[in-house]
Amino acid sequence: MSIYVRVFSLVEDYPSLNAICDCLAEEGFIFSTSPGKDEPEFSTNNWKNIIFQYDEDGNQIELERDTKESGDHIFEDEKQEFIEAVGQLTYSKGLKQAKHIVKEAVQIYAFEINPEMGEEGWNFLECILDFLCDATDGYVQIDEEGIYDKEGQLLVEMD
Numbered sequence: 001m002s003i004y005v006r007v008f009s010l011v012e013d014y015p016s017l018n019a020i021c022d023c024l025a026e027e028g029f030i031f032s033t034s035p036g037k038d039e040p041e042f043s044t045n046n047w048k049n050i051i052f053q054y055d056e057d058g059n060q061i062e063l064e065r066d067t068k069e070s071g072d073h074i075f076e077d078e079k080q081e082f083i084e085a086v087g088q089l090t091y092s093k094g095l096k097q098a099k100h101i102v103k104e105a106v107q108i109y110a111f112e113i114n115p116e117m118g119e120e121g122w123n124f125l126e127c128i129l130d131f132l133c134d135a136t137d138g139y140v141q142i143d144e145e146g147i148y149d150k151e152g153q154l155l156v157e158m159d
Contacts, residue, residue: 002112004143007129008082008105009136014065017042017050023131029054029124054124061125062112078108082141085158094155098147101139101155109138 017033024031034051035041042050049064066075082102089095109132111125132138133150140148146157 001115003115005111005113005125005129006141007107007109007132007136007138008101008141008147009107009109009132009138010101010104011137012067012106013136014107015131015135016045017047019135020050020128020131024052024124024127027127029127031124052124052128055120059114059117059121061117061121061128063128064110064112066108066110067106075108078110079105086147086156089156089158092156094147094149097149098156101147107136109136 018037021031021033021037032053033042034053041047047065048070049062052061052063053059054061066072066078068075079102083099086095086099086102089098111128113121113125117125129140133140139150139155140152141158142148144159145154147155149155
């Protein structure tokens with residue numbers, strides 16, 4: 001069973017796959033991707049997904065980018081699911097901000113990860129999350145944890 005980590009982005013701008021990979025390379029990560037840099041899908045302006053292999057054992061992180069313009073219902077369905085989930089939470093200090101983040105999101109970046117992922121994988125993922133949050137005014141949501149603010153503090157706990 002997988003765990004999902006999401007970035008709820010509040011702006012329509014998004015980084016290219018090259019920009020994400022350049023950031024990872026600058027941080028010293030060695031990895032491969034599918035599609036690879038030499039494949040046409042890698043250079044598309046409106047990319048939808050990519051798989052990162054971050055170690056020699058073949059461990060992977062899959063990233064899917066969904067928007068309301070993507071032509072399917074994944075974005076709206078997922079957004080509605082989180083609007084309902086946040087709406088059922090009892091009042092807490094960060095609840096108002098969490099509701100705003102989910103309602104105003106225009107993109108959702110969903111990472112599918114193995115729950116047994118080790119420290120190397122989490123470090124790799126954290127680099128991508130930091131980059132995406134900075135580039136897209138994004139906020140992180142982690143399954144079984146909750147939604148986090150820009151400083152990495154838990155806004156709301158969600159089971």
